[in-house]
Amino acid sequence: MNTPTIARRAFALRTVACVVVAVAAGTASSAIAPQAQAPDFSLHSMSGPNMRLQDQRGRVVMVNFWATWCAPCRQEMPQLNRLYQKYRSAGFVLLGVNVDDDPSKAAEVATKLGVTFPVLLDPEKNVSKLYDLSTMPSTVIIDRDGKVRYVHRGYLAGYEDNYEKQIRELLK
Amino acid sequence: MAATRAAIGLWHRLLALLGSLLGVLAPATSRAVDLPGDKAEALVHSYFGGGVNAYGPAFLVRKSLMDKVSLSGTYYLDAVSNASIDVVTTASKYNETRHEFGLSADYVYRDAQITLGAMTSHEPDYVANTGNIDVTQEVFGGMTTVAFGFTKASDKVGKKNSPEFSDHAHHWQYRFGVTQILTSRWLASLNFDALSDDGYLGSPYRSARVFGAFVPEKNPRTRSSRAAKVKLIGDLGSFGSINFGYRYYSDTWDIKAHTAEAGWSRYFGEKWLADIFARYYTQTHANFYSDNAMSETVYVSRNRQLSTFNDIGLGARLSYNVRRVPGRYDVKLIGTYEYTNYKFKDFTDVRTGELYGYGANIIQVYLSATY
Amino acid sequence: MTMLRALAGAALLGATLLAGCSVPKLEPWVKPYERERLADPIMKLSRDSLPDKHFEHVRDVREGARGATGVQGGGCGCN
Numbered sequence: 119m120n121t122p123t124i125a126r127r128a129f130a131l132r133t134v135a136c137v138v139v140a141v142a143a144g145t146a147s148s149a150i151a152p153q154a155q156a157p158d159f160s161l162h163s164m165s166g167p168n169m170r171l172q173d174q175r176g177r178v179v180m181v182n183f184w185a186t187w188c189a190p191c192r193q194e195m196p197q198l199n200r201l202y203q204k205y206r207s208a209g210f211v212l213l214g215v216n217v218d219d220d221p222s223k224a225a226e227v228a229t230k231l232g233v234t235f236p237v238l239l240d241p242e243k244n245v246s247k248l249y250d251l252s253t254m255p256s257t258v259i260i261d262r263d264g265k266v267r268y269v270h271r272g273y274l275a276g277y278e279d280n281y282e283k284q285i286r287e288l289l290k
Numbered sequence: 291m292a293a294t295r296a297a298i299g300l301w302h303r304l305l306a307l308l309g310s311l312l313g314v315l316a317p318a319t320s321r322a323v324d325l326p327g328d329k330a331e332a333l334v335h336s337y338f339g340g341g342v343n344a345y346g347p348a349f350l351v352r353k354s355l356m357d358k359v360s361l362s363g364t365y366y367l368d369a370v371s372n373a374s375i376d377v378v379t380t381a382s383k384y385n386e387t388r389h390e391f392g393l394s395a396d397y398v399y400r401d402a403q404i405t406l407g408a409m410t411s412h413e414p415d416y417v418a419n420t421g422n423i424d425v426t427q428e429v430f431g432g433m434t435t436v437a438f439g440f441t442k443a444s445d446k447v448g449k450k451n452s453p454e455f456s457d458h459a460h461h462w463q464y465r466f467g468v469t470q471i472l473t474s475r476w477l478a479s480l481n482f483d484a485l486s487d488d489g490y491l492g493s494p495y496r497s498a499r500v501f502g503a504f505v506p507e508k509n510p511r512t513r514s515s516r517a518a519k520v521k522l523i524g525d526l527g528s529f530g531s532i533n534f535g536y537r538y539y540s541d542t543w544d545i546k547a548h549t550a551e552a553g554w555s556r557y558f559g560e561k562w563l564a565d566i567f568a569r570y571y572t573q574t575h576a577n578f579y580s581d582n583a584m585s586e587t588v589y590v591s592r593n594r595q596l597s598t599f600n601d602i603g604l605g606a607r608l609s610y611n612v613r614r615v616p617g618r619y620d621v622k623l624i625g626t627y628e629y630t631n632y633k634f635k636d637f638t639d640v641r642t643g644e645l646y647g648y649g650a651n652i653i654q655v656y657l658s659a660t661y
Numbered sequence: 662m663t664m665l666r667a668l669a670g671a672a673l674l675g676a677t678l679l680a681g682c683s684v685p686k687l688e689p690w691v692k693p694y695e696r697e698r699l700a701d702p703i704m705k706l707s708r709d710s711l712p713d714k715h716f717e718h719v720r721d722v723r724e725g726a727r728g729a730t731g732v733q734g735g736g737c738g739c740n
Contacts, residue, residue, distance in 0.1 A: 187700040189324055217694040230615070246694040252431060254693040275357050335715040350711050364711070368718075431689030432696075463728065469706065474695045479706055483728030517729035521706060525698040539726035547726035555703040563703065573725050596725050626712060632723070652719060654712050 152267055156181075156260045159245045161215065161238040164225050169213065169238055172264070177209045178288045179260040180281070183240075183251055185217045186227040190273040191255040195231045197278035201285065202235040208289050209262070215240050217254075257281065261288045325360045325398050328353050329660040339650025340632070341373040346387075359397050364409075366390035375648075376594070379640050380497050380504060388413045401428040415448040415494075424465070432471075439465035449494040459489035475525040480518070485541075487513040498592040499640075500583040507591045510578070515541030519549075530556030539573075545596065547573035563609040569630075572600035581636050594646065597637040603630035605652070619661035626654040707731055 156179075160170040171179065182198055184191035195214075202212040212235040216224035221239045228237045240246055249258065253271040259281070261267050268284050270277060329352045336345035346367035354360040368390070373383040394407030405424040411417070424439035441463040449455035462485065469479040492509035499505070519537035526532060532554050539547040553567035576596040578589035605628030612621040633647045691699075698704065707713050721727055 183694065185694065185697060187697050189327075217697075219697055243692075243694055246692070251692065251694055254696075331709075331711050333711045333715065335712070337719055348711050348715065366714070432693065433689045433691060465728075467731065471691050471696070471699060474691050475698050477699060477704060477706070479731065481729040481731050485728050515727065517726065519729040519731070521731070523704055523706065525701070525704055531701075531703045537726070537729050539728070541725075543725075545725045547724070549726065557703070571720075571724060571726070576725070595723060601724070624709070624712070628716075650719075650723075652716070654715060656709065656712055658709060 152269065154266050156258065156264055156266045157248045159248060161240055161245060164216075164221075164228060164237040164239065169236055171213070171260075174211050174213075174260075175264050176262055177211045178205075178262060178285060180210070180212045180285065181215060181249075181258045181260065182212065183215045183217060183246060183249070183254065183256045183258075185254060186223045187218070188254045192227065192231065193275075194255055194273040194278070195228075195233055197281075199231070199233055199235065201278065201282060205285055205289065210285055210289060212236075213238055215245055217241070217243055217246050259284055259288065325354050325357065325403075326352060326362075326396055327660050328360075329658065331656065331658045333654060333656045336653045337650065338653075339630070340648035341375060341378060342370065344368055344370040359395055362392075362394050362396070364390075364392040366392070375639060375646060376496060381495065386413060388416075401432075402426065415450050416445065417448075418443055418445045420444075434471070435469040437465070437467040437469075439463075439467075441465075445489070447490045447494070452494070455494055457490035459487065459491060461488075462486040477523045479521045481521075483515075483517040485513075485515045485517075492591065492593070496591075496593055498583065498590040499581065500586070500590060502582060505590070507593065508589050509591055509593075510543065510589050513541055513543055515539065515545075530554060543596065544577035545573055545575070547571065561611040563611075565607040565609075567605050567607075567628075569603040569605075570600070571602075574598050575636060579636075581638050592637070594634060594637040598635040599633060599637065600635075601630050601632045603628050605629065619659065621659045622657070624654075624656040624658065626652070626656070628652040 156171060158170065158172045160168050163169050171181075180198075180201075182194070184195070186192070198212055198214070202210070206212075214228070214233065214235055214237045216228075216237055217240050218224045219241055221241055224237060224239060238245075249256070255273050257268075257270040257273075258266055259268040259270075267288060270281070329350070331350040333348040333350075334345070335348060337343070346369050348364065348366040350362060350364045352360060352362035366389075368388040370386045370388065371383070372386065377383060388411060390409065390411040392407065392409035394405055397404045397406075403426040405422075405426075407420075407422045407424075409418075409420040409422075411420075420441060420443040422439065422441040424437060426435060426437040428435050441461070443461040443463075445459040445461070447455075447457045447459060464484045465481070466483075467479060467481040469477065472478055489511060490509075491511065491513055492507050494506075496507050497504040498507040517537060517539040519535060521533065521535040523531060523533040533552065535549070535551040537547075537549040539545070539549070548571070550570045551567065553565060555563065555565040557563050575598040576591065578587060579591050579593065579596045581592060581597070583590050605626065607624060607626040609622050609624040612623055614620050628651070630650045630652070631647070632650065634645055637646050638644060639646045702708060717730055
């Protein structure tokens, strides 16, 4: 084999190997770490007026990111609604951030599921990017001082029991 | 000496690479793959072409138990009235019914789905029992899905009115597939299959032709094949979606086949979904195949399924959404029609001596309810 | 002798290519909240299993090629 062929082959093989190693090393991880200050945001709500995260300071906030096309998200909604009704008088607020391209679909599904907590619309995905979501749905629980305390990725039946435990702990 | 050190260094690096690869393949802590949804389906399928009419109902019921396991049962009936060219030229028309029962269980654990299935198919002269296992795993943030599967089938071959004829056939199929999200609008999938067949792989009713005389066919008792398929699906926004597929097949009987498919799907309003699709298939003949063998060989067959031929199919599907409550239930009525034209290059119609060809129609009416 | 040479050459090649590898982290480039279009049923590789099974059976019986269709499970193995 002459040198130019070896060099070209080495380059090609090196590129392939690097890609393989890079894919192997790359794993999805969320940038929102517990104990960090929750990034502030302001979004239109389904009912019209804007809502700002910072305005909720002093209350325990649960931010739930959902979409109409995500089946576990829809499964989770009635559970979240139940938690909202139970603890809102104790200083708990639930913000449902919807990431559908078409906000009207969000309104339709939220009404059908009987959602009573505020639904905020993030069709540009700005807040989703801000919170670096790695899964749908994602649930972030923020304490009365605006610090992120718990992050839940995905939803499986039974998760709501965990949520309830954590909310009660933060409401104390 | 330098070569040995370099080799050891390379081995260490490969081990490290494998370690990080396995790290990526390990399931994430709380992401979840969904159990398949509950559903009930009924299908009326029919095939008319080349003198063969086959039709019947098929049913599928799927139910999840305790959110852990999803069970599904299927029943498939095939009533065949066979007056195909083989049958009319060497025998007489016959009717036959095939029953097929299937059962499968799906189990989801974090990012992986495991499916176990069993199926049994009964014809008066052919019984087939199949068991399969499939494992699907999501990796790389859900962008990639890796699937492995294995199927083992055991057949008992008989012959009508010949109780002394009894033989067996065994089949093994190994499947590997990767589905990869390319962009927020494009998906690609790669499938590799290796198949192995052993035993009686022919038909006791079919004849081969040697020097113009009809003799019983003789197939090899083993067959090994490989197939690879690539498929691409893209979203065109309001224009719907398009898909392209290509499969290459080759086996130890010397058959090489290419399959090319393309399709387009589009929503019309809230309730209608239309698809059109086209398929082109071409294959080369098995090395022991001959329309009229001019020499004595160990194996000989005149099975047109093993000849050189191509077929072009064109079809359309229309789906009507009868009732829909997002997240609750979804009832659809679907009608499909496909016409395929088969053209043989080295198989003739013995009645005329001309190269054989025929058109086949497939009609399906299908009702699906997911809840 | 040529065999050993080839092996040594391959080993050296392998060592150099992984040695010069800086590892940029490759993140999933389509975020979960961007997968709305991919979640649509018309983007599924196989939409309806029963009808697909029928098509697969017809092709299996009439054509020499089998497999790699993406349809799970096995064929019927009938003649």
